[in-house]
Amino acid sequence: NAGVMQNPRHLVRRRGQEARLRCSPMKGHSHVYWYRQLPEEGLKFMVYLQKENIIDESGMPKERFSAEFPKEGPSILRIQQVVRGDSAAYFCASSPAPTDTQYFGPGTRLTVL
Amino acid sequence: AQSVTQLDSHVSVSEGTPVLLRCNYSSSYSPSLFWYVQHPNKGLQLLLKYTSAATLVKGINGFEAEFKKSETSFHLTKPSAHMSDAAEYFCVVSETLTSGGYNKLIFGAGTRLAVHP
Numbered sequence: 001n002a003g004v005m006q007n008p009r010h011l012v013r014r015r016g017q018e019a020r021l022r023c024s025p026m027k028g029h030s031h032v033y034w035y036r037q038l039p040e041e042g043l044k045f046m047v048y049l050q051k052e053n054i055i056d057e058s059g060m061p062k063e064r065f066s067a068e069f070p071k072e073g074p075s076i077l078r079i080q081q082v083v084r085g086d087s088a089a090y091f092c093a094s095s096p097a098p099t100d101t102q103y104f105g106p107g108t109r110l111t112v113l
Numbered sequence: 114a115q116s117v118t119q120l121d122s123h124v125s126v127s128e129g130t131p132v133l134l135r136c137n138y139s140s141s142y143s144p145s146l147f148w149y150v151q152h153p154n155k156g157l158q159l160l161l162k163y164t165s166a167a168t169l170v171k172g173i174n175g176f177e178a179e180f181k182k183s184e185t186s187f188h189l190t191k192p193s194a195h196m197s198d199a200a201e202y203f204c205v206v207s208e209t210l211t212s213g214g215y216n217k218l219i220f221g222a223g224t225r226l227a228v229h230p
Binding site for chain 2: 004006031033035041042043044045048055056091093095098099100101102103104105106107109
């Protein structure tokens with residue numbers, strides 16, 4: 001059973017460009033969570049999604065950030081008009097049920113020049 | 114609100130000596146607690162979890178943690194460090210939200226473990 005997959009692993013963008021981060025949950029998992037890790041800090045919750053639904057986006061910045069988890073395909077975290085402060089590692093986790101253990105992907109490291 | 118405090122940002126030990134990574138939590142409920150490990154430029158791997166069963170929890174790679182409610186602690190230990198244990202370790206408390214009924218993970222700031230020959 002393959003683990004949580006994230007791509008790309010590394011992403012470089014210039015200020016003002018868009019960043020698209022993808023997450024494929026483990027097989028059989030329909031619950032996806034996104035976390036952000038700023039340099040020298042722990043992970044911070046961003047958003048929790050089920051298929052086609054955003055359940056909790058209380059950790060998402062109000063502007064420029066959006067997330068989706070369509071019926072088919074991976075979950076996408078989109079950052080529009082990136083700024084240097086968006087440089088971070090973005091981790092996706094998945095679980096088979098909302099109160100089950102979350103399993104993490106390898107992360108996408110975003111660098112904004 | 115729940116929170117986690119990892120008392121040491123860096124810990125350095127010699128190979129073969131014991132490891133102690135300290136964690137205190139704040140919770141209004143009976144918490145679920147976890148330790149995750151992150152090797153350089155890698156994702157997070159679950160070491161162990163406590164979910165109100167036995168207070169001494171055994172994990173992978175020889176690690177274990179003891180839940181002490183009276184001290185609100187969940188320290189991670191290993192009897193003998195190995196070079197491959199060098200990594201960042203995160204103590205995590207799970208907050209089960211009644212609205213939505215899911216677990217929101219609250220991470221500590223992390224402890225970087227260095228292991229010297």
